[in-house]
Amino acid sequence: MLVLSRQKDESIMIGDDVKITIVDVRGDKVRLGIAAPREIPVHRMEIYEAIQREKKEKEEQADKQAQEQSKQEPQEQTQVQPPKDEAEQEPTAPASSDASRGSGQEQPKKVAKKRTKKESQEQPEKQHQHQNK
Numbered sequence: 001m002l003v004l005s006r007q008k009d010e011s012i013m014i015g016d017d018v019k020i021t022i023v024d025v026r027g028d029k030v031r032l033g034i035a036a037p038r039e040i041p042v043h044r045m046e047i048y049e050a051i052q053r054e055k056k057e058k059e060e061q062a063d064k065q066a067q068e069q070s071k072q073e074p075q076e077q078t079q080v081q082p083p084k085d086e087a088e089q090e091p092t093a094p095a096s097s098d099a100s101r102g103s104g105q106e107q108p109k110k111v112a113k114k115r116t117k118k119e120s121q122e123q124p125e126k127q128h129q130h131q132n133k
Helices: 045-080 084-089 106-132
Strands: 011-014 018-026 029-035
Antiparallel strands (some): 011 018, 018 029
């Protein structure tokens, strides 16, 4: 701790932005004037300590709430969400082979092949109609 002696109307600089001036001396009390930028908080020590206690209490409460929520979330997730295997199989029709169960990719390929067969069956009829005209 730096200890300095100052008389009334003398100042001390802290960094480039904070100026502390001795405003008055009455008995055992000293009045200080502090000039600091607005973004630098200036508090009496008892006020500063109270602010720090409040911050610590709020952090502890937030931690407790987060812990309670994390305990509740896994239980809720298992009740709400179906297992992934069932969720993947719901949109597709039941697969006939093990290879088509995992990703559901085989089902769309089969549908595409069926469309191709239909189109190939319809094309000779269309060509036949054009020939008759």
